[in-house]
Amino acid sequence: MIHLLKQRINRWSILTTVIALLLTIPLWVLVSFVFEPTNDNWAHLSNTLLPEYIINSLWLMLGVTIGTLLLGIPCAWVISQYQFFGKSVLHWALLLPMAMPAYIIAYTYTGLLEFEGPVQTALRTIFETQTVNLWFPEIRSLGGAILMFSLVLYPYVYLLARTSFANQSQSVMHASRTLGAGPYKTFFKVALPIARPAIIAGLTLALMETLADFGTVQHFGVATFTTGIYRTWTGFGDTTTAAQLSILLLVFVIVLMAIEFWSRKQARYFTGHNQPLNHALPTLTGRKSALAFMICLVPILFGFILPALQLLNWSITVADTQLNAEFFTLVWNSFSLAFITALITISIALLLLYVKRIQHNPLIDNTVRIAGLGYAIPGTIIAVAVIIPFAWFDNTLDGWAREHLGISTGLLLSGTLFALVFAYCFRFLSVALQSIGSGLAQIKPSMDESAKTLGANNWVILKRIHIPLLSSSLITAFILVFVEVLKELPTTLILRPFNFNTLSVRTYEMAADERLADAGLPALLIVITGLIPVIILSKMIGKRHA
Amino acid sequence: MKMLFKTTGLLLLMTALSFPVYADIEEVNVYSARKEQLIKPLLTDFTQLTGIKVNLITSKADALLKRLESEGMNSPADILITTDAGRLYRAKKAGVLQPSLNDTMKKLVPEHLRDADGYWVGLTTRSRMIVYAKDRVKPSELSTYEDLASPKWKKRICVRSSNNIYNQSLVASMIAHRGEKATETWVNGLVNNMARKPKGGDRDQIKAVAAGQCDIALVNTYYLGQMLNSNDPKQVEAAQQVAVFWPNQSDRGAHINVSGIAVTKAAKNRENAIKLIEYLLSKDAQTWYAKTNNEYPVIADAPWSDTLKNWGDFHSDGLNLTELGNLNTQAIRIMDRAGWR
Numbered sequence: 034m035i036h037l038l039k040q041r042i043n044r045w046s047i048l049t050t051v052i053a054l055l056l057t058i059p060l061w062v063l064v065s066f067v068f069e070p071t072n073d074n075w076a077h078l079s080n081t082l083l084p085e086y087i088i089n090s091l092w093l094m095l096g097v098t099i100g101t102l103l104l105g106i107p108c109a110w111v112i113s114q115y116q117f118f119g120k121s122v123l124h125w126a127l128l129l130p131m132a133m134p135a136y137i138i139a140y141t142y143t144g145l146l147e148f149e150g151p152v153q154t155a156l157r158t159i160f161e162t163q164t165v166n167l168w169f170p171e172i173r174s175l176g177g178a179i180l181m182f183s184l185v186l187y188p189y190v191y192l193l194a195r196t197s198f199a200n201q202s203q204s205v206m207h208a209s210r211t212l213g214a215g216p217y218k219t220f221f222k223v224a225l226p227i228a229r230p231a232i233i234a235g236l237t238l239a240l241m242e243t244l245a246d247f248g249t250v251q252h253f254g255v256a257t258f259t260t261g262i263y264r265t266w267t268g269f270g271d272t273t274t275a276a277q278l279s280i281l282l283l284v285f286v287i288v289l290m291a292i293e294f295w296s297r298k299q300a301r302y303f304t305g306h307n308q309p310l311n312h313a314l315p316t317l318t319g320r321k322s323a324l325a326f327m328i329c330l331v332p333i334l335f336g337f338i339l340p341a342l343q344l345l346n347w348s349i350t351v352a353d354t355q356l357n358a359e360f361f362t363l364v365w366n367s368f369s370l371a372f373i374t375a376l377i378t379i380s381i382a383l384l385l386l387y388v389k390r391i392q393h394n395p396l397i398d399n400t401v402r403i404a405g406l407g408y409a410i411p412g413t414i415i416a417v418a419v420i421i422p423f424a425w426f427d428n429t430l431d432g433w434a435r436e437h438l439g440i441s442t443g444l445l446l447s448g449t450l451f452a453l454v455f456a457y458c459f460r461f462l463s464v465a466l467q468s469i470g471s472g473l474a475q476i477k478p479s480m481d482e483s484a485k486t487l488g489a490n491n492w493v494i495l496k497r498i499h500i501p502l503l504s505s506s507l508i509t510a511f512i513l514v515f516v517e518v519l520k521e522l523p524t525t526l527i528l529r530p531f532n533f534n535t536l537s538v539r540t541y542e543m544a545a546d547e548r549l550a551d552a553g554l555p556a557l558l559i560v561i562t563g564l565i566p567v568i569i570l571s572k573m574i575g576k577r578h579a
Numbered sequence: 580m581k582m583l584f585k586t587t588g589l590l591l592l593m594t595a596l597s598f599p600v601y602a603d604i605e606e607v608n609v610y611s612a613r614k615e616q617l618i619k620p621l622l623t624d625f626t627q628l629t630g631i632k633v634n635l636i637t638s639k640a641d642a643l644l645k646r647l648e649s650e651g652m653n654s655p656a657d658i659l660i661t662t663d664a665g666r667l668y669r670a671k672k673a674g675v676l677q678p679s680l681n682d683t684m685k686k687l688v689p690e691h692l693r694d695a696d697g698y699w700v701g702l703t704t705r706s707r708m709i710v711y712a713k714d715r716v717k718p719s720e721l722s723t724y725e726d727l728a729s730p731k732w733k734k735r736i737c738v739r740s741s742n743n744i745y746n747q748s749l750v751a752s753m754i755a756h757r758g759e760k761a762t763e764t765w766v767n768g769l770v771n772n773m774a775r776k777p778k779g780g781d782r783d784q785i786k787a788v789a790a791g792q793c794d795i796a797l798v799n800t801y802y803l804g805q806m807l808n809s810n811d812p813k814q815v816e817a818a819q820q821v822a823v824f825w826p827n828q829s830d831r832g833a834h835i836n837v838s839g840i841a842v843t844k845a846a847k848n849r850e851n852a853i854k855l856i857e858y859l860l861s862k863d864a865q866t867w868y869a870k871t872n873n874e875y876p877v878i879a880d881a882p883w884s885d886t887l888k889n890w891g892d893f894h895s896d897g898l899n900l901t902e903l904g905n906l907n908t909q910a911i912r913i914m915d916r917a918g919w920r
Binding site: 077081082143147148149173251252253254256260263264266267268269270272350351352353413416417420421423424425427428431441443444447448526527529530531532533534538539542543545546547548550551 | 608614615616617634635636637638639641642645646649650651653654655669740742744747776777778779780781782783786787789790791792802805809810811813816817907908911912915916920
């Protein structure tokens with residue numbers, strides 16, 4: 034029996050390694066560029082722009098860290114700990130800003146706050162002045178970019194922290210209260226430390242996405258490290274240096290993650306029973322209820338309601354484009370891509386994490402870590418790193434078939450939806466790994482051991498114990514990947530097949546042509562399409578905890 | 580859960596069905612850096628006229644080029660369309676194009692708007708012109724691109740980021756005419772005269788002039804044209820507060836660029852591809868560009884839109900556009916050194 038079990042485990046670990054290796058092909062393609070000789074673009078960059086790129090990126094990361102934590106954690110705490118007015122809507126509405134592509138929210142705020150926008154016009158009317166000297170903060174700045182990223186990325190922190198807070202057994206909180214700690218002390222001394230892995234996971238996602246962004250910082254005139262990568266590729270036509278810079282960015286991310294890992298001193302946090310006890314949550318009334326309501330409303334107001342109203346206003350009053358049958362195709366394409374990718378990605382993530390859990394093998398640990406790096410690489414670079422190996426594979430196979438079989442196989446994988454979904458999986462695996470991983474980390478290993486003692490094998494343990502306990506983490510991962518794919522732009526734009534269009538591509542093509550009004554409708558449809566699973570799945574999580 | 584599996588199965592099937600199937604119908608495959616809304620209507624019209632099906636991917640020029648290079652002779656693409664001459668030059672140099680211009684095309688399109696070896700041809704032209712605030716600047720104060728570096732414009736100029744290909748091309752044209760050293764001095768002067776850090780797109784620069792944040796801006800013609808013809812009264816209002824100035828009329832002429840088209844080396848539908856180019860150079864298609872997007876036709880007998888007519892005829896730079904691609908890297912390096920962000 035034990036022998037059989039061992040065999041199975043080995044097969045699992047081989048499978049895991051093979052999957053991880055195949056999935057990370059784009060990464061290895063990029064790494065292969067590191068061994069190519071550097072050219073004089075390196076000297077040019079480091080003499081001119083690199084220092085500025087690095088400094089801007091660091092400020093951006095610091096700002097987004099503060100912004101997403103301040104917006105995400107208080108909401109997660111009040112939603113998970115109290116009953117108050119409006120909670121049933123707020124708890125999923127807080128996820129809405131996530132469906133808003135960062136560059137789109139940047140455009141809407143530029144529209145709202147620019148000189149001829151509604152805000153400044155109103156101010157001029159109030160103060161009865163026509164002068165241009167009226168001071169007004171410039172939204173298109175580093176500060177503005179920090180604000181935009183914080184508004185659309187805080188849901189990562191919120192969602193993962195909320196899941197963690199809600200899964201923390203109430204008995205720990207009760208013990209804390211019983212021992213005389215007030216709600217604040219309980220929060221800072223008990224709940225926050227336990228939730229730390231989850232919060233860090235959310236923050237990691239937010240920062241990786243910030244680092245990989247190009248559209249927003251470009252519009253705001255903030256040159257970041259990714260600007261440098263793009264510029265090297267599109268300006269100089271230099272793929273090699275662009276790939277080398279991407280690897281440098283990755284190394285930076287790895288170092289950050291390692292520092293965080295060691296600062297935790299490998300402490301692990303488990304709570305007693307992962308099912309929260311069915312204590313009714315305390316109900317807030319009066320001013321406290323209003324305060325909780327406001328804490329949750331602010332991010333929704335600025336991250337979703339205001340920009341969505343601006344988009345709606347554009348699509349109704351000034352857009353040329355009307356809602357027509359063509360949009361159903363776009364919605365369907367976007368939806369099905371997102372759905373399939375989300376399912377595949379969470380399956381792979383679950384497999385990798387589970388094997389990692391049962392193996393205690395440093396090799397597997399690192400394999401999983403490497404597989405999760407895709408999110409920090411700019412989408413454009415991933416797309417290029419998919420084009421190159423896929424075309425190579427197709428052409429090599431074609432050459433072989435021509436020589437030995439006398440037939441041409443042409444391009445089998447290049448330019449297909451398979452290539453696109455593959456690129457998504459690599460890019461967004463990290464999203465699934467972080468959310469499922471933080472859920473899995475809270476399940477005590479003693480549970481596995483008890484089940485094993487009772488004769489259950491790994492598959493049964495996964496099916497009967499982990500998946501049910503993980504269901505809210507799995508749902509969270511699904512929502513995150515789904516919405517990510519829905520709004521993903523660069524990879525889709527570059528890898529899509531002939532005659533295949535999505536909402537995000539349409540949005541971009543209008544916005545890039547500086548037809549913001551016409552970008553409003555497809556952008557709204559992204560948000561609405563993203564809304565459906567967010568609402569359904571949030572209800573599912575809600576029911577489990579009710 | 581069963582429901583979930585069924586849905587998944589259905590979705591996977593749909594995916595499989597949407598994989599490209601190459602049947603024996605007349606078709607042509609297009610890789611386009613022109614946005615869908617600025618090419619699809621013409622392609623639909625082409626299909627109606629000829630019965631040739633057009634398959635389209637729109638993307639960024641550099642990505643399409645990378646795709647062409649990697650796919651090699653198995654590439655499905657027959658046609659590459661870009662929105663600047665520099666990318667066509669790069670594609671030609673990368674060896675992914677083939678000569679395709681016939682004598683009719685050469686007769687239709689002026690020499691400086693097409694490749695000397697017949698690899699690509701311009702479809703439309705656009706100029707990078709100066710717009711100025713009607714109430715604060717007299718046209719007599721303006722003269723040339725070179726003059727924009729003069730101290731009298733200190734803190735008065737708005738222009739977008741140097742990431743933009745049209746700025747890169749403008750600087751490349753300056754290198755071609757004035758040499759690298761003079762261009763570096765010029766870019767330094769221009770950067771000193773900027774009213775603010777470069778941000779936003781061309782429309783944003785026009786809005787900034789209208790709002791009084793700067794007095795003059797460098798923009799592409801069609802952006803002002805789109806604003807003047809916009810549904811949004813605020814855009815129209817902003818656009819009406821600026822006027823057009825054509826620089827360098829007494830010497831080389833205003834800087835222009837083209838959107839252009841080429842047949843790929845791997846083209847399997849070469850004849851259809853050439854038919855498509857001929858169609859896009861026809862009077863109907865050329866008129867559509869002028870009317871819909873206020874771009875200048877490359878053929879002589881296509882009528883201009885009212886907006887273009889209002890701006891009047893102008894003398895344009897006759898520099899062969901291949902030079903722009905040739906000098907692009909140098910241009911970016913100069914802009915980097917001068918701090919044009």
